[in-house]
Amino acid sequence: MAKPTSDGPSLFDASTSPEPARPARVPPVTVPVEVTHEPVADAAASTQETPLNQAQRKAVDHRGGPVIVLAGPGTGKTRVITARIERLLREGAEPESVLALTFTVKAAEEMRERIAERIGMDRATRLRMGTFHGYGRSLLIRFGDRIGFPEQHRLMDSAQYRRLLRGLIYEHNLFADRAGVG
Numbered sequence: 001m002a003k004p005t006s007d008g009p010s011l012f013d014a015s016t017s018p019e020p021a022r023p024a025r026v027p028p029v030t031v032p033v034e035v036t037h038e039p040v041a042d043a044a045a046s047t048q049e050t051p052l053n054q055a056q057r058k059a060v061d062h063r064g065g066p067v068i069v070l071a072g073p074g075t076g077k078t079r080v081i082t083a084r085i086e087r088l089l090r091e092g093a094e095p096e097s098v099l100a101l102t103f104t105v106k107a108a109e110e111m112r113e114r115i116a117e118r119i120g121m122d123r124a125t126r127l128r129m130g131t132f133h134g135y136g137r138s139l140l141i142r143f144g145d146r147i148g149f150p151e152q153h154r155l156m157d158s159a160q161y162r163r164l165l166r167g168l169i170y171e172h173n174l175f176a177d178r179a180g181v182g
Contacts, residue, residue: 052076052083060084078107082114085127089119095126101135 052060056076059067060083067084071077081100088098102108108130116124128135140149156164169175 050076052080056080056083060087078102078110078114082111085111085115086118089123095123096128099128099135101130101132103132105131105134 056079059069059080062084069077069080081102085098085100089095100108100111102111112124112127112129115127130138137155140153144153145151
């Protein structure tokens with residue numbers, strides 16, 4: 001175990017505070033979603049028209065814990081996740097207990113809109129939906145102090161992080177054997 005510093009415990013220190021009992025972690029199931037038709041230009045228009053295929057239905061109906069849906073563009077990922085959330089809510093899950101993450105803001109907004117059409121905006125706004133990056137940032141804001149993350153932080157834009165990386169490369173003489181770095 002790492003020794004605590006004057007600033008508090010390190011990231012790898014065991015917690016000394018009692019934690020509430022948690023259920024055993026259920027590993028997520030990865031369900032590849034196969035395409036049974038050509039990708040559609042307007043996926044929202046096809047939501048009601050095309051039934052879910054076998055792999056998509058498997059993801060929607062899975063009852064053993066979290067599901068990771070892996071598929072290419074235009075294959076119905078948003079539709080599958082939306083249908084799964086609808087099923088969970090219909091079977092009694094509280095909206096606050098649902099976490100749905102995507103890589104794009106557009107997909108997250110589309111999921112929320114589709115679900116709101118079916119279950120109402122009030123319940124849809126209680127769902128935890130967004131991007132992986134946004135969710136990660138919210139965790140840093142909420143729990144960052146536990147790992148030494150500064151309370152007042154700001155995000156770097158791409159130019160700032162390039163300057164930082166170049167400065168670190170120069171400062172630590174990294175890649176000195178390569179020509180043209182920097």
